[in-house]
């Protein structure tokens with residue numbers, strides 16, 4: 001560990017002791033983690049000016065690019081603000097809190113030796129969004145984790161579980177989410193849920209009982225969630241999304257005090273909530289005594305840089321983080337989590353106790369083992385490489401073969417949001433593509449009726465399940481379908 005001392009001459013810079021383990025790699029991530037911990041512990045307070053990237057790089061004996069990357073990451077997360085002429089400071093919304101656990105095991109990848117049968121037939125191309133590459137499920141490693149759990153669990157483990165989840169999994173997840181998502185998590189805040197959907201339904205019920213009768217929802221959004229929210233009996237207020245994510249000024253106009261957002265990778269537009277909007281959103285939540293439900297959608301899959309840390313890490317008292325393994329492993333597992341302030345986590349635990357007595361124990365232990373042994377990290381690294389190649393291939397092919405189409409969103413996730421030329425009729429494109437053997441989803445059903453006509457027609461293309469060559473062929477067919485069959 002090499003402590004870095006900043007020059008005393010800079011009056012408004014506290015001495016920083018940023019731990020750096022050169023053998024562990026990812027120096028910019030380590031520096032970012034050090035800053036977050038310093039903010040949370042209260043060592044660095046809002047408004048504190050940081051040294052220039054050049055000075056800090058010199059002090060820490062790292063290249064300037066490493067510090068620039070760490071500063072950019074923290075700025076994107078809302079921990080830092082950078083202004084021309086004023087340098088970089090700790091953001092006004094950054095608050096001290098308890099430090100979370102950090103460091104990370106690193107391990108190498110191994111191939112999946114259990115490919116799944118039942119691939120698409122040669123003439124159909126399923127680009128409907130919503131699924132990861134199901135053939136990539138790490139069957140061998142999952143089996144090993146499940147076997148290990150079965151071998152080692154005592155008989156008593158086969159009774160009804162703690163409805164909040166087995167302690168081993170809650171502890172592993174807390175560590176993982178602190179390390180990888182910059183969350184503020186400890187086992188007492190983590191409640192195991194059957195996916196984000198379950199977490200959302202449960203939360204909406206609890207919040208409604210507390211008087212949060214309106215839930216603001218992004219526009220466009222995932223259509224799958226709308227019936228769940230409607231079933232929860234809350235009124236929905238749709239809030240438009242632009243290139244910076246949710247428009248917080250519009251949110252404020254709805255009168256809602258609870259909002260559901262996808263900050264890491266908005267579904268379906270693929271934009272990331274900008275640093276300014278993150279700050280606005282937290283400020284809004286504090287001003288209205290509100291709650292932010294953060295659907296950490298696609299956070300595992302960012303290809304061009306480190307993923308932006310979760311919003312929950314910025315204000316753990318106002319933000320409830322929801323996540324699952326549905327996209328990272330498989331939706332079939334139905335395993336997810338909520339990270340909530342302790343009192344709300346306890347209410348979620350009681351809710352599970354009163355509704356279904358908890359999640360399946362063996363699967364929870366298998367996932368705990370999967371995380372503990374580094375298999376989850378390895379799997380994610382493998383899938384990231386695979387998805388990145390697929391995304392690049394499809395995006396390039398769309399540009400080459402679909403005239404006038406514009407690929408939107410950042411390099412992340414398992415779907416592409418493709419805006420079509422204004423003259424296109426989205427429904428006819430979807431139909432013409434289907435006739436050509438390509439299943440795609442239109443974005444129109446994901447928008448509120450009020451905004452359906454204002455936005456450009458668009459397609460949402462899931463690319464996780466097809467290899468590059470088939471994606472290129474699908475884009476060619478899509479281009480032909482648009483040119484010959486679907487001009488409005």
Ligand SMILES: Cc1ncc(COP(=O)(O)O)c(C=O)c1O
Pocket residue numbers: 130194195196197198222224262267295297323324325326331336
């Ligand atoms: C944006 C978004 N969040 C969450 C979910 C639900 O995920 P889970 O399988 O974790 O319930 C979906 C489902 O497709 C989704 O589209």
